[in-house]
Amino acid sequence: MGTTYIEGTLSGPTGKEVTERFLVDSGATYTLLSHEKWMALELSPKRSLTFTLADGTTVEREISECHIALPQGDGHTPVILGEPGDEPLLGVVTLEILGLVLNPFKRTLQPMRMLLV
Numbered sequence: 001m002g003t004t005y006i007e008g009t010l011s012g013p014t015g016k017e018v019t020e021r022f023l024v025d026s027g028a029t030y031t032l033l034s035h036e037k038w039m040a041l042e043l044s045p046k047r048s049l050t051f052t053l054a055d056g057t058t059v060e061r062e063i064s065e066c067h068i069a070l071p072q073g074d075g076h077t078p079v080i081l082g083e084p085g086d087e088p089l090l091g092v093v094t095l096e097i098l099g100l101v102l103n104p105f106k107r108t109l110q111p112m113r114m115l116l117v
């Protein structure tokens with residue numbers, strides 16, 4: 001399986017904007033921002049959650065919200081406030097909010113087939 005990266009523009013409640021390069025991770029639930037970027041946006045924690053990593057260990061991270069703009073669309077999304085050393089990830093909740101899915105064969109983001117049932 002290959003890796004897919006995408007650049008997005010983030011904005012917070014103060015109106016500041018930053019750019020982040022994300023690894024698209026269809027196995028990650030939430031999008032994770034680097035410590036440097038969320039601090040620049042002046043995001044503040046709203047709650048805390050415990051996450052299980054691929055090796056089975058658990059970590060606790062704080063959650064906030066921000067606006068994200070990708071070439072394919074934009075929207076408001078929950079985000080994990082990364083700690084120093086955490087790598088930025090674009091998670092499945094953000095992809096679904098934007099109506100996108102990862103095509104694993106082409107390694108591209110494409111529109112999700114939307115159902116109203």
